[in-house]
Amino acid sequence: MDPESRALPYNKEMHALMRGRDLLGFEIVGIGDPIGKGLTGKDAGKAIGLPSVDFQVAPRLAAALQGLRPELSRRADTLILGYVDELSRIRRKDVLRETVEMALDQGLHVFSLLALPRERYADLYEQAEAKGLHLYYPALSAREAQQTLASASQYPQVDVPVVAVLGSGPQQGKFTLQLALRRRLMELGYRVGQIGTEHHAALFGMDCAFPMGYAPSVEIPLDYYAPYLDAKMRQINQRKRPHLILAGSQSGTVPYNVSEPETHTLSTIAFLMGVKPDACLLVVNSIDTDDYIQDTIDGIRALCHAPTLLLAMSDKEKHVREAYGRTSIKPQPMSEEDSRRKLRHLEQKFKLPALSIASQADVHKAVEVVIDYFADKENKERVADAI
Incomplete structure (x- = not known):
């Protein structure tokens, strides 16, 4: 029987797991999410626009851990725990610790997207080891x-050809495209x-997870990104002998405004220097200006001498809201027209192509x-060699 897991909270990372279930080496049999987002009680598939599944979104962490159906509860062996740092801030307690403790009480292994360092959670590791369970979080140590x-x-x-999936900003669907x-x-x-920069990349069988996205757990200086990634690319190429390598980055590719440090893209640039793509696919927002898209295409060409083969866009449009001194971005579905x-x-x-x-x-x-x-490029190179 294939291993089976429960996942919570139901954020975009867990949406990716549900959308890519056919690429996973396990089955998801339960989802949990805090009350307030309007998803609890709904079919976990239909809640995000997918076909119906056999379970609903549980309203509490404990309910998701216990399973909504007894037969599922007996089968699941792992909890996939997403980003609960915001919940910890709101509730003013360590939700990460609390949830891992509940998982261990239920006899579940834990795969946490947030860092779960042994030096801070030594007691949890001791509990897990005593029960023959494993605690894991994606990280690249020095x-x-x-x-x-x-x-x-x-x-x-x-x-072999290297294709990079790049973007003009965060939360665009780059990982979905990958x-x-x-x-x-x-x-x-x-x-x-394949090299993925999302923390859950390894769950999809990707050859390397380089977790430099939200709450990054890459424990090496930026200067080492490029040589490390170059070495990993060589390993993948030699050991797997793929027909091509996909590499997906994070957020934007060129700074939107060099005067605003929060828009700087140093990690993406270092990533590009390491994977050295032969061609790129650029994900853009519906609200991006033409000038910024052109700047990004030109920037990619200047940085890694790679052409942009196509533009891709989500079916959601970003709406920027400002309230109480804070800016939030909420995607809204776009009409097909x-x-x-x-x-x-x-x-x-x-x-x-768009x-x-x-x-x-x-x-x-x-x-x-x-x-x-790449077929056309290879044919042209053969002709040039013959000449």
């Missing part, structure tokens, strides 16, 4: 990085090497664009 760097010279340079590309390429019989109109504008303006991340047909087209580009 020691692991040193070991990888020390062996880098053993592997030759990457000799999963969709992975799925389609594997359906077509391609061996896919508005989405297609924006995509047509992008195609006409930038002379590139596709919807939410459309399976468009994802298939994106894969065709990638395959055709």
Whole structure:
């Protein structure tokens, strides 16, 4: 029987797990979310626009851990715990500790997206070990990085196409696109090497998780990003012999305003220097200005000498709200007409294919664009060699 898991809270990371269930090596049998977001009690699939599943979103952490159906409760063996730092702030207590304790009481292993350092939670690790359970969180330690760097010279340079999924900002669907590309390429019989920068990348079978996104747990200086990633790319290339490697970054690619440090993109630039893409797919927002999109395309070309093959866009539009001195961004669904109109504008303006991340047909087209580009490039190189 395949291992099975429960997940909470029901945020965008858990949405990705539900949308990409076919790419997981386990089954999700329960979801929990705090009351107040309007999701509790709803079918966990329908709540995010997916087909119905056999369980509802539980209203409390304890309910999700105990399982909504006895037969599911007996089967699940792992809790996938998302970002609960905001809950801890609101409730003024360590929700991470509280939830892990409940999971251990239920006899569950824990995969936490937030850091769960042994030096801070030594007692939880002792409890887990006494019960034969495991606590895990994605992290890149300095020691692991040193070991990888020390062996880098053993592997030759990457000799397969590298495609990067980049963006013009945060919360756009870049990871959703990476999963969709992975799925389609594997359906077509391609061996896919992949580096993901989301903490839960490894759950989808990606070859390397480089957790530099929200609440980053990469414990090496920025200067070491590029050499470390170069070494990992070589390892993946040599050990897996993929047909191509996908690499997905975080947030924006070029600063929106160099005078505002919060828009700086140093980690993304370092990531690009490490993975050295041959081509890029750029995810944009419907509210991005044409000038900023062009700046990003030009910036990608300048940074890594790679062309942007296409533009991709979510089916949601960002609405910026300011209240009590704080700015929040809330995505709202776009009508199909508005989405297609924006995509047509992008195609006409930038002379590139513009596709919807939410459309399976468009994802298939994106894969065709990638395959055709490298097939044409290889043919041109063969002609040049013959001449």
